[in-house]
Amino acid sequence: MKALIVIDVQNEFSEKGKRAVPSFNDAIAAIKKRVMEARQQNIPIAWVRHFNKPHESKAFVPGSWGSDFVEDFGPLPQSGIEREFHKDVYGAFTGTDIGQWLNTLDIRSILITGFYTHGCVSTTSREAIMRGLDVYIDPDATGACDMTHDILGSLSASEVKQSALLHLVNMGAHIERL
Secondary structure, eight states, X not given: OEEXXXXXXXXXXXXXXXTOOTTXXXXXXXXXXXXXXXXXXXXXXXXXXXXXOTTSOSTTOTTSGGGSBOTTOSOOXXXXXXXXXXXXXXXXXXXXXXXXXXXXXXXXXXXXXXXXXXXXXXXXXXXXXXXXXXXXXXXXXXXXOOEEETTTEEEOHHHHHHHHHHHHHHTTOEEOOO
16 A cells, blocks of 8 residues: 655745755645545545744744644644644654554555755655565655855756755656656
């Protein structure tokens, strides 16, 4: 059985957020399609939400607009197969019981969507691969940001995303487009 994991679909990544993603609206549209597809097929959905620790940046502060799910996203209250998980690190498996939840549902395959492709999506994918899960990623349903470093240079958001996905495929993840 397969499950959908939706990582950090939070306002902070929108154009008004502290961690704006250039292709945010396109990624949100693709994630919405994946969520609708999962709900129609009665596929479990793990909704992962990030909260920063008190000493970290002012992004993703619990209770803030930036830490809220994007409007119309999040688990349906009446659903028995949708669950929310909170994390304060990059990977959704670290410090949560998402692995136990997936095991309870006999999930061996996951489709990962969300933000940042190079951060939380990548780390969660690696954690899942190390746990023996089959990992699929919809590149259209993820998003990254531009990155610049004085010594290493710069990459556009699309280059960052492509690089992260190439690394994950090399580690055993699969690409799955709608």
